[in-house]
Amino acid sequence: MRDMEFRIIGDAGREAVERIWAQCFEGPEEPFFKWFFSNYYNGANAVGGYAGGNLAAFLNLMPYRLWLRGRWAPAAYIVGVAVAPEQRGRGVARHLLAAGLEECRRRGVYACVLMPSKVGFYLPLQWAVCYHQLRYSVSLPDLRAMAWPWDEPGSAPAGEIAPLADDATAGSVLGQVYKRFTAGRHGYALRGAGEWERMLAEHRGEGGRVYVLRGPAGPAGYVLYLIKERRLLVREMAHVSFAAQQALIRFLAHHRSEADIAEWNAPLDDSLCFRLYDPSKSVTLNPFVLGRVVDVGEAIGAAAYPLELEADFSLRIEDRLAPWNCRAFGISVAEGRALVTPYGGSAADVVLSAEGFALLYFGRLAVREVLAAGLGRTEGWNGEAAATALAGMYPRQENYINEYY
Numbered sequence: 367m368r369d370m371e372f373r374i375i376g377d378a379g380r381e382a383v384e385r386i387w388a389q390c391f392e393g394p395e396e397p398f399f400k401w402f403f404s405n406y407y408n409g410a411n412a413v414g415g416y417a418g419g420n421l422a423a424f425l426n427l428m429p430y431r432l433w434l435r436g437r438w439a440p441a442a443y444i445v446g447v448a449v450a451p452e453q454r455g456r457g458v459a460r461h462l463l464a465a466g467l468e469e470c471r472r473r474g475v476y477a478c479v480l481m482p483s484k485v486g487f488y489l490p491l492q493w494a495v496c497y498h499q500l501r502y503s504v505s506l507p508d509l510r511a512m513a514w515p516w517d518e519p520g521s522a523p524a525g526e527i528a529p530l531a532d533d534a535t536a537g538s539v540l541g542q543v544y545k546r547f548t549a550g551r552h553g554y555a556l557r558g559a560g561e562w563e564r565m566l567a568e569h570r571g572e573g574g575r576v577y578v579l580r581g582p583a584g585p586a587g588y589v590l591y592l593i594k595e596r597r598l599l600v601r602e603m604a605h606v607s608f609a610a611q612q613a614l615i616r617f618l619a620h621h622r623s624e625a626d627i628a629e630w631n632a633p634l635d636d637s638l639c640f641r642l643y644d645p646s647k648s649v650t651l652n653p654f655v656l657g658r659v660v661d662v663g664e665a666i667g668a669a670a671y672p673l674e675l676e677a678d679f680s681l682r683i684e685d686r687l688a689p690w691n692c693r694a695f696g697i698s699v700a701e702g703r704a705l706v707t708p709y710g711g712s713a714a715d716v717v718l719s720a721e722g723f724a725l726l727y728f729g730r731l732a733v734r735e736v737l738a739a740g741l742g743r744t745e746g747w748n749g750e751a752a753a754t755a756l757a758g759m760y761p762r763q764e765n766y767i768n769e770y771y
């Protein structure tokens with residue numbers, strides 16, 4: 367876009383950012399606006415598009431670490447993609463997102479995620495739905511009935527539930543549960559003391575409550591929730607066992623005087639959906655977060671692979687937004703690592719679109735599913751062997767993330 371310059375906004379452009387944010391999302395009187403710009407916004411992580419020297423669009427690149435393919439991957443969560451009203455309809459957002467990806471690459475970030483307001487806007491730009499969640503909406507009487515039959519007489523209680531006494535202890539108390547809850551899952555975010563402090567500050571600012579289930583061996587579960595217009599809205603619920611989950615469900619069911627319906631998200635492998643009285647009305651499959659691999663070569667080289675896997679093949683990526691990915695790679699896998707080199711052959715063994723590679727790398731789909739979805743193809747005599755190698759490198763995973771910004 368020749369008439370627009372894209373660069374880091376820095377400290378000086380905050381007033382313009384707030385103005386456009388208010389036009390696109392919510393105004394200064396809203397709790398999230400106040401919290402975001404007081405505690406989270408950082409001009410050094412904001413990419414702006416300038417027309418005639420004036421800020422016309424921006425996005426925020428929030429730094430994260432995601433557990434991807436056996437490594438803590440440097441990642442960015444793209445938040446608040448906003449375009450001033452007078453600039454809309456000109457393709458500004460596309461160019462802004464491309465500039466954001468370029469900035470990510472410059473910073474050594476090779477994966478990014480975002481939560482879309484409209485999934486359909488991002489799909490043509492080759493973002494992929496890499497995370498789904500089960501969305502529960504259950505009446506409080508049904509919620510109580512779901513928990514009680516498995517509370518056998520004489521069974522040991524899972525623990526005692528009480529409010530979190532001090533948010534400063536969240537990293538150690540809630541963090542213990544989160545670590546066990548995410549064990550064996552994929553794509554989740556690293557949370558240190560700062561991340562917990564930020565999450566709880568935003569949650570408390572909305573009037574949220576935090577309760578902890580303490581078992582004989584320590585923290586066994588927690589739930590962050592708020593009640594609004596007789597709806598019990600769960601921000602996050604985590605547990606270390608089925609018994610702990612049942613205790614949390616039972617606790618939520620006791621809010622009948624305050625709420626009629628409880629709503630919460632859960633990982634795709636959550637088993638509670640098999641115990642619903644009316645699953646057709648109580649649980650839905652929701653697209654949650656989109657993913658994209660910023661730098662394919664870096665991502666392949668950074669991942670951990672099975673020690674027994676050996677492979678040599680070529681892979682070509684088709685990427686309409688990140689031109690540095692639009693090339694062929696020679697890939698050699700041995701001893702748990704991948705060596706990535708430029709490939710100059712006439713035809714690569716496997717060709718994947720940018721969204722196809724994202725679905726594969728994030729683990730949402732296996733390689734055969736990606737190919738069956740029309741997001742890639744095999745070519746040449748070594749194509750099938752290369753697809754088999756990719757299947758060994760990137761098996762399907764149980765993805766989970768519950769970050770909202």
